Structure formats: structure tokens, C-alpha cells
Amino acid sequence: MNRLCLLISLLLVGLTQSWAQTTYCNPMDISYRYNFEQLNERISYRSGADPVIINHKGEYYLFVTIQGGWWHSKDLANWQYIVPDKWPMEDMCAPAALSVRDTLYLFQSTFEQRPIFISTQPEQGKLTFYNRWLPRLPKDIGPWDPALFHDDDTDKWYMYWGSSNVYPIFGAELDKSRNLTYAGNNPAQAYKAMFWLDPYQHGWERFGPNHSDPIKPFVEGAWMTKHNGKYYLQYGAPGTEYNVYGNGTYVGKDPLGPFEYAPYNPIAYKPGGFATGTGHGNTFQDNFGNYWNTGTTWIGVNWGMERRIMMHPAGFDKDDQLFATTRFGDWPHRLPTKKWTDREDLFTGWMLLNYKKPVVASSTLTPTAPDSIRAGFVTDENPRAFWVAAQNRPGETLTTDLGALCDVKAVQVDYFDYKLAIFDSDSTVYTQFKILTSPDNKTWTVAADLTREPKRDRACAYVELAKPQRARYVRYEHVYTAGQHLSINAFRVFGNSTGKAPAVPTMTAKRQKDQRNTNLTWTKVPGAMGYNIRWGIAPDKLYQTYQFWHDQPSQFELRALNIGVPYYFAVESFNETGVSALSPVVSATN
Template identity: 80%
Template sequence: MKNLAFLFLLLVGLPALAQRQAQQRTYCNPMDISYRYNFEQLNEKISYRSGADPVIINHKNDYYLFVTIQGGWWHSKNMVDWKYIVPNKWPMEDMCAPAALSVRDTLYLFQSTFEQRPIFISTEPEKGKLIFYNRWMPRLPKDIGPWDPALFHDPDTDKWFMYWGSSNVYPIFGAELDKSRNLTYVGNNPAAAYKAMFWLDPYQHGWERFGPNHSDPIKPFTEGAWMTKHNGKYYLQYGAPGTEYNVYANGTYVGKDPLGPFEYAPYNPIAYKPGGYATGCGHGNTFQDNFGNYWNTGTTWIGVNWGMERRIVMNPAGFDKDDQMYVNTRFGDFPHFLPTQKVDTRPGLGRPGQSENDLFTGWMLLNYKKPVTASSTTDTMRAELVNDENPRTFWATTKNKPGETLTVDLQQECDVRAVQVNYFDYKQTIFDSDSTVYTQFKILTSRDGKKWDVAADLTKEPKRDHACAYVELEKPARARYVRYEHVYVAGPTLAINGLRIFGNGSGKAPATPGKLTVKRQKDQRNADLAWEKVPGAVGYNIRWGIAPDKLYQTYQFWNDQPNTFELRALNVGVPYYFAIEAFNENGVSTLSAVVDDQSGLAKK
């Protein structure tokens, strides 16, 4: 009878579990994976979760995510649910900025190194099984690497290549690999095999300048090489100008041969997100999902506990009809649908006949600078800091105990669709992620602040760590108040740097902003922007590109920020076109008329 009762409960519970999984149709940056605690600063006694330099590989229609210094990798069948995999063997040290590649039935894996290290392979990466493919890659000259490597197999020629580089002195390098010698350098003479692909040129490319909004004179860094072949052309991608600050981005050079010569793409950077909550998207890779859609991964920066404290993002990408590569970061840290077919992911112009990003849900941020109260607060880590869209400010409780709460007043009834809880490691003492490291909480909603309904309960799912927990509600919750109720997080402290609530209000989207002006400076890398604020707006997206119908770049601003800005990310000699849109809790305005940069370049 007990067995029959258990079987009955199992059969009853399975549809509910399947329904919960089916409801998770969306994702939100930063990615919701079990970021590992970083042991790098153990001697300094600085504890923090981190993840950077991502590579997502589509291998046999499953997805594998490799990240710097994580002791393993993640496996997913849908790009939503990521299971952490511990391999059966690992190199002499943990992998930093690993190279990964799927060719036929085999996954190849290689680490960043300045020493002699092996290439690993696996035909069962979902089981964590690794074997040696070769024992040693020949040593390169001192300081050359290969650090931040990328492996590339050309399916049309069956030739193999490696690209690498992480420096503000050296360029991105490339070399052909000899398949007959187990993917060692051609001729087994690395000094003769490798050559420079390109250097950074911050004097011509404004976005390659270092610092916040490209304002620091430090010589910039190039890193994170990746190769994509499309329509017979080779797109050699790279990260710049450095992982710190908000302007970490990906660019590309384009050539007709895997080892060049390469030409700088005038529409660079291809992946750029300097505004919003998850700023920066550099040093990642480009891959295709099972429907043929392109994606670009990258690293977003926190940098409070340690300069290299980071998280992972992924954004829709692709190539337009002119083979221009793009990465769509418009509302890049708001919820997006995961596609179930091939879609056009270009950021559109919001007009009939134009693409309008089929993946953006239209669920808006509901809680920016809204009133919030907490059950307890430590020092100056106030509750309202979870609503300022700044990952470097945070709320902390007096004790890490169940029942601590954050309650947000949305100031109007809204349809709440999803919640993201971003934890922060404040005075943590954890240096290794084990079975005690997991997160649990409940999300409650209320229309009047008195009667509360449970909208989500993470105590009912298997235990795992959600440093950037994203919960799509099974059905929209009509609510004015949203409450986070704490259950468990490992370590002595509880801190949250972002409680982000998404959905739609019942009012109107803001009007289209007017009077956008763009004046290119004498230094063509810079332009002065100004626009007219509109009533009811929460923020604005400045959109720009190299043609009126290619406004692929986005810089997000909040309404309480100034409505003037110096954009310092432009390429010398390239004409640009700009437009603006406003958004609030209810939606997004139509896009303004497109204006040029008043430089005269567009008329030449």
C-alpha cells in the first residue's frame, strides 16, 4: 500500500513539475547559474562568487558552458536549466578562460596557459568524462601564451586553428594546428607557426579606450579571441578594452582566410552594453542554438570584493543581409524569451515592416527607485539600494536567518511576471562551493499589503545556488506589493544588490522623446548628445549605428540622470545615425526620427 501511495503521489506531482518547467520560457541576464566561490583570494581572506570569460558550445544539440576557474562546467538542454558537472579529471590547475569546441561527436577543451598543457576531449561531456587528446602543446616564447585561447575548425577545409591573446602589449595571435600531430602547431615549431592578427588602435576606435565610459588613459587590453565563419567570411572576434568598468565589449575583424589578412569592421563594437544593471558584455563567444539562431556571450562586472568579481551574460546575435555582425543588447538585462524557431533578433525601428526583436518579452522593470522596506538593516546597507539598478550597492541584514524580508511598493497595481534576486557576498567566509552552498526564498505578492499570496517558492525545487536567481512566475500576479522572504543562503551574512521585479503596469507607455541632437566633436571618437525628457518616463535608450536602418547599438539611461551625455565609443571616419526611445513600467515609446551626427561624414 505504501508503494501504491508513493506511486500515486509521484504521478500527481509529475504534471505539476512538468508545468513549472514548461512555464520557464524566459531568461534574464546576468545568467542564473550556480557561480562557484572563488578560491583565488583565499590567502587574502576575500570570499566571493564569480564567473567570467564564458564559452557556450552546442554539442549534439545540448549546451555546455565553460567559465573561468569553476572546477567544472554546466550542461543544459534548453539554455534555462544549467546543471553543474564535475569532471573525472582536470589539468594541473583550474582552467582560466578555457577554449572549447565541438566537432562531430567530440568536444575539445584547452586551458589558458604560459606553460605546456594538454588538449582534452570528451564524447560524453554530460557525464564529465575527459581523456587526453594530446599530452603537451609545444611551449611558445616567453609571455606569448597561449592565454585566452580559442579553437577553430573550418568545416569546409577540415583545417584547425588556434587564436589567443590577453595583453595591453601584445596583439591577438593566430596559428594553424596540425591534425596529424594531434593538434600541435604546424611543423611542431610554434615560433614559426604563429603570427600577429591585429593590435588595438584606441586612437582610431573610441570604444577601445579604457576606463568608465572610455575616460582612462591606461593602455587598453585585448583578449578573448573567438572565430566564427559565416557566408564564406571569417569573423575574428575579441574583447576590449578591459574587464573593469561598464564598457567591456566585443569587436570583430573580418577576413577571407582564417589567418587573414583581416579588416577592422567599421560598425564595431558588435556587443556593447554600457548602461543598465548588468553593464559590460566583453570576452565571450558566439554560438548557434538548435534552431540556427546566433548568440553572443560575455562578462559583466561587479568588482567590489575584488577587481575580478564578475557574472555571465548572453545576448541574441546574428548577421544582417549585408553580413554585418550584430549583438542585440537592447533591454539586455530584462527578461527575454528563448526561441522555439529561427527568429530575426535585430533591434528594429518600431515601424511597420521592420524587425522588432522577437525575443524581448516586453516585461518592464517595475521597481526602479520605488519605496522598499526591510525587516533589518546593517549599517548603511539600506533596503532602497536593491532598487537602484547598481550591482555595486547592496542591502545587508543584521543576521542571516529565515524570515528576513524585503517589501517593495510598486505604487500601482501591476501584472508581475518575473523576479530576479541578485545576491552579494558581503563579509562572506566561503572559499569553496559544496553541498551547503545553495539559496532558497519565497516571493509573495499582495494587492493591499495585508493579504499575501505565494507566487514562487524555491524550497520546493532541488537545492542549488542561485547567485542571480531568476524566477518566471507560473502565471501573472496582479499586485501592488512584492515581498522577498528569506529562507537560506550559505555563510554568515545575507546581502542582496538587486531585487528586480518585471511585468507591466496598467498605464500608458511614455511619449516619444523629441529634440535629440548629436554633435560630433573635433575628436571624431566622441559625440555630444542631448534630448528632451518626457513625462512619465523611467528611462531612455539611445540607439545608433552606421546606417539609418542599422541602429544596432544601445546606451540605456535613467530619467533621473542628466539628459546630456558625451558618447566616446565611435570610430574615426565612420558616419553615424541616432534615434531615441523612452520607456516606463507600462512599455516603450515608438522610436524617434533618425538623425545624423552633424559631422558631414554622412554627406561625403
């Protein structure tokens, strides 16, 4: 009898414990908070932007604009939302965070006088004042979008900031003996300009979609990383609301410069795919010594500042070139378990199985414009198109047909906020669903069940299946979301189909008289689902990627290059099975 009770108990534990995932997928799966910036306009949406991830005493803390708190994780996958015990000021926009020894430092964007906070127990939400008021700087100078930096070798402290299309990135030394106020006797003279944007020389700093708008671009989101005795002062540009939002760096031998522009910029750049843009973030190291780069991706339907968070593997190559790899950057990647040596090591090779594949919904809201809301939008890889169910009730379904039997290994469900009136992420705001698979659209297996997990809001819910499912059909079965409407902008299925990867395509690159631009042309190959254009400043430094789909044109004007810098290009094709070999590398001829 005792053995029977023990067996039943073990089975119940197994049913209630969630599967320990070994992978993650962008956008990051965190409980994005409902934004109250547009309360008076009655516009409701989840959002997250301007991320900073800090490794503090071997655990990770994520700080994001206007979230009422922060997140804590031990593995970079499972993030617990932390509400501070005493939020001393108004909520923080684009906060600066830094870990030095046993203390975590936190500072908000401001044009006024604001304090620096500290915590020795951030996992418990403990927060207190470190200093009371950082002195006011001249009008419009800031510090907005600040970053704190401690030079371990000299024990000196610095702050960098800037968010403007008028002003540069600024820097200043902080005086530790005076509780990290500005060094010197006159705060108004304690800072100096580090650098300005130069879109006439740096193509990727131009504003607009694919750098096509003549509006003066914005520089923001400073961050400092020290590596091999060099100081990498990073920044975001040209604007958060476009697919080309990226991170760049200047490099110097002193924390306050002078700095030189890195000819390989941008260091993090993701203009194609589902989650485009990855600017205004930070660079940090995990517990294995691997580097990561964070950033912001844009949705911008409910409001221009509706955004999500990205995290990509990064590092320094043998020549100390800083880079982040965004190839398949919004597809499943392995969580780190050791020091990786190749920038592609973390990509799982799990392919997107349902790009523009048929989808059947149990119901669809009848909108004013008949074609503006439909089920097919959840597989088109466009986060600004979405499906809305007729009612937000349990049992509503989306069923996607993969077209053939595949090994299904993970799914991502991205929710959209359609005409909601939620202005606070309280205990009623959470998401639950089930994932079912079938070989024949008749016999169904429950592959994942989020009702067995603790309740939390997962606007970008990524679920790695406990074991691969051999299936042709994959179904989302709704259980719960808060608000009047159930709306989803992406139902993404990952795994591998049988068959072969597509053939190797070829390409040409012709640089324009304006060296910021290059005309690219590539061959389409049978069986391909899409193509990755890869480029860089040397044949073995193809760190940049622009993803295109097979149903898009096979020529493109790339407008992201730096004048006076040679470039090299190659292309690879991919489908539901895998990725082709890389084409021969070509230089951009004039």
C-alpha cells in the same frame, strides 16, 4: 480509493515539480562558484567570467574561468553543474572549447606547456588527454585566452589567442596529423600577429569608464566564426572592469588573414543598465540556427575580478554585418523555440516595475557607516550597492511597493557576498526563498517557492511566475543561504503596469572635432522611467544601445565611435507599461 490515491499523487508531483520557464534574464542564472584566487587574502566571492557556450550534439555546454567544472543545458535556461571525473591539470582560466563531430575539445589559458583535452561524454564529466603537451611558445606570448577553430570546409584547425595591452591577437594553424600541435617544424615561428588595438581610430577601444582613461587598453578573448565564406575574428576590449567592456571583430577571407577592421564595431556593447559590460565571450548557434553572443559583466566590490555572465541574441544582417542586441539586455527575454527573424523578437516586453520604488526590510545590519547598507539599494539598479540583513535566518523579508496594481510576471534576486569566508562551493552552498504578492499589503499569495526545487546556488536567481499575479506589493521571504550574512544587491520585479507608454522623445547628435566623440541631447517626456539611445552606421542598423534613467541628465558625451564612419541616432522612452515608438533618426552633424 485507487482514484483518490492517484489524484493525491498527481497533486504531490505538481507541487514538487518546478515551473518550466519560457524566459531567461541576464546575468545568467547559474551556480557561480566561490573563487579561490584570493584565498591567501581571505577574500571570498562568487564569480564567473570569460564564457564559452558550445552547442555539442544538440545540447549546450558552458565553460567559465576557474569554476572546477562546467555546465550542461538542453534549453539555455536550466544549467546543471558538471564536475569532471578526473581534472587532469590545475583549474582552467579562460578556456577554449570546440565541438567537432562527436568530440568536444578543451584547452586552458597558459604560458607553459599544456595539453588539449577531449570528451565524447561531457554530460557525464568524462575527460581525457588528446595530446600531452602543446609546445612552449616564447616568453609572454601565451597562448592565453585561447580559442580553437575548425574550418569545416577545409578540415583545417587553428588556434587564436591574446590577453595584453602590449601584444596583439595571435593566430596559428594546428597540425591534425600531429595531434593538433603547431603546424610546421618550429613552434616559435608557427604563429603570427592578427591585429592590435587602435584606440586612436576606434573610440570604443579606449580604456576606463565610458572610455575616459588614457591607460593603454587590453585586447583579449579571441573567437572565430565563419559565415558566408568570411572569417570573423572576434575579440574583447578595452578592459573587464568597466561598463564599456565589449566585443569587436575583424573580417577576412582566410583563417589567418589578412583581416580588416569592421567599421560597425563593437558588435556587442552594453554600457548602461543594471549589468553593464559584455566583453570576452563567444558566438554560437542554437538548435534553431539562431546566433548568440556571450560576455562578461562586472561587479568588482570584493575584488576587481568579481564578475558574472551575459548572453545576448546575435546574428548577421543582410549585409553580413555581425551584431548582438543588448537593448533591454538584462530584462526578461524569451527562450528560443524557433528561428527568429527580427533581432527584437525575443524581448518579452515585461518592464522593470520597481526601479527606485520603496522597499521595507525586516531588519538591516548596523554597519560602521550608517548609510552604506540599506534596503533601498536593492531597487537602484546598481550591482555595487546592497542590503545586508541583521541576521542570516529564515523569515527575513524585503517588501517592495510598486505604487499601483500591476501584472507581476517575473522576479530576479541577485545575492551579494558580504564579508563571507566561503572558499569552496560544497553541498552547503545553495539559495532558497519564496516570492509573495499582495494587492493591499495584507493578503498575501505565494507566487513562487524555491524550497520545492532541488537545492542549488543561484546567485542571480531568475524566477518566471507560473501565472501573472495582480499585485501592488511583492515580497522576498528568505529561507537559506550559506555563510554568516544574507546580502542582496538587486530585487528586480518585472511585468506590466496599466496605462500608456510614454511619448516619443526627440534628440540631437553633434559630432566633435575628435570624431570618436559625439555630444548627445534628448528631451525628457512625462511619465518616462528611462530612455534608450540607439545608434549605428545606417538608419536601419541601429544595433547599439545605451540605457539611461529619467533621473539622470539628458545629455551625454558618447566616446565609442570609429573615425571616418558616419553614424545615425534615435531615442525611445519607456516606463512600467511599455516602450514608446522610436524617434526620427538623426545623423551626427559636425
